[in-house]
Amino acid sequence: MKPENLVRADFITGIVLIVFSLTVLEESWRMPRLEQLGAHPMSAPGLVPGVLAAVLLILGSVLTLRSVKRGGHHLGLNGESIGRAFREPGNLRCLITLVMCIVYAGFLIGSIPYWLGTGIFVFLFVTIFEWRPGLETSARIKALAIAVIMGVVVSAAVTWIFQEVFLVTLP
Amino acid sequence: MFDSLGQFISAIGNFVTLTALFHICWSTLLGIVIGSLPGLTATMGVALMTTLTYKLSPDLAVLILICMYVGAIYGGSRSAILLNIPGTPANAATTLDGNPLARQGLAGKAMGIATSGSVLGSIIGMIFLATIAPSLADWALKFQSYEFFWLAIFGIVVSGHLTALDDPIKGWIAGFLGLMVAMVGQEGIHAYERFTYGSTALLGGFALIPAMVGAFGFAEVLTVMRNPVAELVTKTNDSVVPKLGEVFRYWKTIIRSGIIGTGVGIIPGVGEDIGAWVSYAAARRKSKEREKFGKGSIEGLMAAECGNNAAIPGALIPVLTLAIPGSAPAAVLLAAMLIHGIRPGPLIMIESPDFVYQVVAMVLFASLAILVFGLSLTKVLLKVLTVPRERLMPIVFVLCAIGSYAITNRTFDIWVMMGFGVIGFILREMKYPMAPLVLGIILGDIVDKSLRRGLVLTDGDFMPFLTRPICILLWAITISSILMSIPAFRKMVGRVVAKVRPGRGEA
Numbered sequence: 239m240k241p242e243n244l245v246r247a248d249f250i251t252g253i254v255l256i257v258f259s260l261t262v263l264e265e266s267w268r269m270p271r272l273e274q275l276g277a278h279p280m281s282a283p284g285l286v287p288g289v290l291a292a293v294l295l296i297l298g299s300v301l302t303l304r305s306v307k308r309g310g311h312h313l314g315l316n317g318e319s320i321g322r323a324f325r326e327p328g329n330l331r332c333l334i335t336l337v338m339c340i341v342y343a344g345f346l347i348g349s350i351p352y353w354l355g356t357g358i359f360v361f362l363f364v365t366i367f368e369w370r371p372g373l374e375t376s377a378r379i380k381a382l383a384i385a386v387i388m389g390v391v392v393s394a395a396v397t398w399i400f401q402e403v404f405l406v407t408l409p
Numbered sequence: 410m411f412d413s414l415g416q417f418i419s420a421i422g423n424f425v426t427l428t429a430l431f432h433i434c435w436s437t438l439l440g441i442v443i444g445s446l447p448g449l450t451a452t453m454g455v456a457l458m459t460t461l462t463y464k465l466s467p468d469l470a471v472l473i474l475i476c477m478y479v480g481a482i483y484g485g486s487r488s489a490i491l492l493n494i495p496g497t498p499a500n501a502a503t504t505l506d507g508n509p510l511a512r513q514g515l516a517g518k519a520m521g522i523a524t525s526g527s528v529l530g531s532i533i534g535m536i537f538l539a540t541i542a543p544s545l546a547d548w549a550l551k552f553q554s555y556e557f558f559w560l561a562i563f564g565i566v567v568s569g570h571l572t573a574l575d576d577p578i579k580g581w582i583a584g585f586l587g588l589m590v591a592m593v594g595q596e597g598i599h600a601y602e603r604f605t606y607g608s609t610a611l612l613g614g615f616a617l618i619p620a621m622v623g624a625f626g627f628a629e630v631l632t633v634m635r636n637p638v639a640e641l642v643t644k645t646n647d648s649v650v651p652k653l654g655e656v657f658r659y660w661k662t663i664i665r666s667g668i669i670g671t672g673v674g675i676i677p678g679v680g681e682d683i684g685a686w687v688s689y690a691a692a693r694r695k696s697k698e699r700e701k702f703g704k705g706s707i708e709g710l711m712a713a714e715c716g717n718n719a720a721i722p723g724a725l726i727p728v729l730t731l732a733i734p735g736s737a738p739a740a741v742l743l744a745a746m747l748i749h750g751i752r753p754g755p756l757i758m759i760e761s762p763d764f765v766y767q768v769v770a771m772v773l774f775a776s777l778a779i780l781v782f783g784l785s786l787t788k789v790l791l792k793v794l795t796v797p798r799e800r801l802m803p804i805v806f807v808l809c810a811i812g813s814y815a816i817t818n819r820t821f822d823i824w825v826m827m828g829f830g831v832i833g834f835i836l837r838e839m840k841y842p843m844a845p846l847v848l849g850i851i852l853g854d855i856v857d858k859s860l861r862r863g864l865v866l867t868d869g870d871f872m873p874f875l876t877r878p879i880c881i882l883l884w885a886i887t888i889s890s891i892l893m894s895i896p897a898f899r900k901m902v903g904r905v906v907a908k909v910r911p912g913r914g915e916a
Contacts, residue, residue, distance in 0.1 A: 239838050247839045255582065262589070265604070272599055280864035283601040286857040287592045290585055297582050304578075332635035335802070336831070339627065343810040343823050352811075360803045367634075367799035384800070392804055396811060404464055406815045409823075 248301050249310035255298025262291035331367070338363055352408040353397040361389030416763060417539060420770035429472060429774075436473040437778035438786075440480020441487075442793050446801065447494040447633065451481035451681075452737040452847070453625040453805075459618055459745040460812030467749035468764075472771045474745055475725075478738050479531060479775035482681050482717055483783065486523035487790055490516060499681035499720075502689040502713035509705035514647065517787070521651035522707055524783035526663070526714030529656075531776035533667025533715075534674065534722030539769045541675075543762070546730040549755035554866065555874045558859035559883035560677070561852040564733055565845055566887045568678025570894060572842035577894040583841045584678075587849020588856055590615055597858050610821040617744040619813035619822040620829045620850060624843055625737070626809040627830025630802045632837065638798070649787045659711050662692045666715035673716070674723020678848035680736030681717040681724070688716025722772050729753050729765055733852065737844045740851050748816070 239247065269284030271277070305311065323329055338359065346355035364385035369378070400406045424433070436458070443454040458477045462470040485496030490507035503523060510519035552560070565588065569580025593604045594614030605611040656663075666688035673684040692712030693702045702709045724735025725742070732754040734740035746753055757765060782790075813826035833843060867873050874880055892898045 239840070244839065251582075251839060262604075269601070269603065272601070275599075277599060278865045278868075280869050281598050281861045283596045283599060283603055285864075286860055287589070287603060289860070290589050290592065290856075294582070294585050294589065297578060297585065300578060301582070328635045328637065332631050335631055335634040339630070339806050340827060342806075343827055347810065347814075347823065348820055356807055360807065363803035364800055368797070388800060388803075392807060396807055399461075400811055400815055404461075404815060406811075407818055408811075409814060409820055 245305050245308045245310035246313055247310075249305035249313070252298050252300075252302030252305055255294055256302065259291040259295035259298055262287055263295065266291060334366065335363075338366075348409045353393045356396060357389040357393035359389075360392045361385045364388050413539065413543065413766070416766040417769055420763065420766040421773070423468070423767060424472065424770055424774055429469065432469055432473050433476050433774045433778050436476035437480040437775055438782055440477040441484035441779065441782055441790065443477070444481030444484025444496045444500075445487035445790060445793055446796075447488050447492060447496055449481075449629060449633075449805065450497040450625055450738075451478055451485075451499070452621065452741055452843075453629055454478070454481045455738045455741045455745070456618060456621040456625055457805075457808055457812050459741060459748070460622065460808075460815050462745075463748055463816060467746075467751055468767060470749055471742070471746060471751070471768070472774075474742050475768065475771040476775040476778060478742065479718070479721055479772065480779055480782075481738075482721060483524070483527040483714075483779045484790075486527065486714055487520065488794060490519045490523060491791070491794060497681075499685055499717040500713075501682060502685040502716070503710060505689070505703050505713070506701075506706045506709040507713075509703070510707075510710065513705055515705070517647035517649045518651065518707075519710060520787060521649045521784065522656070522710050523714045524649070524780060525651050525656045526666075526711040527718040527783070528776050528780045529663050530667050530670055530715035530718035531721060531772060531779075533664065534671045534719035535769055535772040535776065537668075537671045538722035538726055538772065539766070542726050542729050542765050543758050545726060546755055546758040546765075549730050552731075552755060552879070553877075554859040554863035555877050556879045556883070557855050558863060558874065559880050559887070560731065560733060561856045561859065563883045563887045564677025564848055564852060566890050567676055568848050569842070569845040570890045571676070571679045571683050572844045573840070576840065577890075579839075579841045580845050583836065583843070584845030584849045587846040587851075588853045590620070590846075590850050591853020592857065597854060598861060610819065615825055615829075615850075616813075616817065616822055617850060618741070618748070618816055619826040621741050621744070621847060622809050622813050623826035623829030623831075624833035624846065626805060627826060628833035628837060628843075630806050630809070631830070631834045633798050633802060650784055655707070656711075659708050661695075662708050662712050663715050665691055665695070666712045667719040670716035670719025671723035671726075674720030674735045675726050677727055677733045677735060677852075678737070678740075678844050680739075680844055681720040684720030684723070685713045685717035688712045688719075718776075722769075725768060725772070729757055729768060730755060733855075734848060737847045740847045743851060 266284035266288035269282065271279055271282045273279060342355060342359040346359065365382060368381045397408065401408055440454055443449045444451060454477050455474050458474055462473050481497060482499050485500035486503045486507065488494050488496035489500040489503035490511050493504050493508040495501040495504055507519045507523060510516065565584035566581060569584040570577040573580030591614065593611055595602055595612055602612065669688045669691055670684035673679055673687055689709055689712050692708055693699055696702065696708055698706060698708060720736065724739040727733045727735045728739050728743045732743065734743045743753060751764065752760065809826055810823050813822045814820060816822065837843065863874060875884065
């Protein structure tokens with residue numbers, strides 16, 4: 239991350255930390271002290287989370303103030319800057335990876351047989367990232383073949399190891 | 410003394426079986442491969458391997474994890490030398506001299522020196538592990554809630570400071586966030602449900618292994634896919650086997666780096682990367698060939714690799730004796746030991762002294778394995794670096810997902826892995842170190858129970874936390890670490906030192 243973006247990110251993180259720690263502080267305060275059960279007030283469940291939230295509140299405030307001092311509160315967020323960030327190849331690769339992983343692990347696993355979901359995920363991952371514009375047909379066929387082989391082999395191997403060797407009931 | 414030697418020899422005997430040797434070979438080799446692939450770290454390797462070994466007997470499972478750990482930290486030197494990218498954060502100092510040597514056509518020599526440095530560093534650390542751990546465990550028997558509370562806070566603050574030297578506040582935020590994560594679930598004194606919001610899946614808190622697989626595995630998949638591909642130096646025509654004279658010419662550097670690495674490893678949550686940097690800096694300060702550092706110095710490379718590998722046994726010392734990890738991979742190892750029913754901590758020398766010497770023997774076998782594989786499989790390991798990330802990362806993610814699920818057969822843990830992965834990735838992008846976060850998750854329970862138990866015992870009086878001798882030492886270092894990160898305070902100390910000892914106070 240570029241230094242100017244880091245300062246802005248620090249500002250946002252600082253605010254998030256302040257809100258988060260205030261919420262935790264409030265929740266910790268509302269936790270029962272269990273005195274009616276004869277428990278010592280110093281053993282109250284909310285004591286340590288409350289102390290930790292107070293520390294995070296201080297750290298978040300320092301981070302925010304430091305960022306404001308460096309101009310981090312000028313976020314400069316607009317359609318153009320967001321669009322530029324999305325067009326940056328590294329960010330785009332990362333976003334596609336994130337979406338594919340969430341769809342596979344969060345939705346495919348458990349909805350269709352594990353071996354099928356895994357095979358589809360590996361095949362699509364390899365295909366999408368190795369599919370470059372301007373590639374010759376023979377190279378494309380080769381890339382597709384590699385993706386198919388990888389999908390089948392990885393899916394079969396992982397399914398076999400976890401199901402047969404580790405005796406795991408696959409999702 | 411002879412008793413310990415006897416136990417060590419008997420521990421070695423335990424692992425001289427075909428099964429154990431087979432496990433040593435494949436796990437060390439896999440560790441080297443994982444470490445050498447940029448982005449895949451030792452922590453991720455140990456975390457993933459924990460999910461794959463939980464059905465094995467405890468001694469074999471821990472053996473595999475230690476071989477993976479040692480192999481991965483060593484393996485990271487390969488990409489540091491050949492790609493100028495540290496395979497694991499522990500090998501960052503290796504790039505400074507390793508890659509310039511490779512660019513001078515001496516890649517083989519650099520790999521040979523890195524191998525010998527790693528092996529010697531591990532063995533020096535192993536000697537300290539065998540000698541310090543029993544005495545430290547004995548000493549730790551004096552620890553009560555007050556000391557454990559400060560030890561945990563000391564670990565978070567010092568680890569946060571040393572892993573984020575440019576911006577310690579981020580290290581502390583990561584550490585305290587980790588402690589906060591550990592507050593979720595039933596607490597250990599009254600079994601009250603904290604921050605569960607009615608979810609039964611959260612009653613036991615966030616499971617440690619899925620959280621770590623996410624923070625180190627999934628986050629690394631995202632990082633690797635985001636970064637551009639690096640250029641590989643493939644000319645390794647010179648010999649990988651170093652001349653003995655060339656290695657032992659730097660015996661002072663080897664011993665110094667071994668001691669520094671082990672010492673840094675013992676500090677909770679600091680780990681191998683700092684071990685390498687501190688060893689490298691010390692070697693440079695003491696070297697007669699200071700001008701060669703950063704341009705392809707054999708001594709610099711030796712110091713870095715010796716320092717990071719010596720930190721591994723160093724990091725295992727607090728794991729075994731205090732149940733407090735010295736590094737991020739050691740934190741996962743600690744969690745794995747707990748899963749296997751091993752109870753590390755001050756009582757270990759009373760309850761299972763054999764296990765301590767078994768761990769020493771495991772480090773020895775792992776070191777010998779990296780020596781053999783490091784010097785013999787150069788070409789094969791070079792091939793590994795040419796595997797495109799597009800083909801490797803889906804496999805890593807498939808293992809992250811199924812590994813997280815397999816421990817308790819809960820799909821909820823897959824979501825935990827993904828959640829921690831995304832948070833870990835974002836924090837990493839914003840330069841937050843991961844080691845204090847992991848340490849915080851591990852130490853949260855200790856902080857919670859120790860503070861409340863201590864206060865109940867003293868009827869709410871905090872003074873024993875401040876006046877007991879070990880507590881004084883721990884809080885004094887903790888407070889100094891915080892104060893020294895404040896520029897105004899540092900300048901003031903500098904001015905005072907300059908007045909007392911002219912010429913030494915300028916930073």
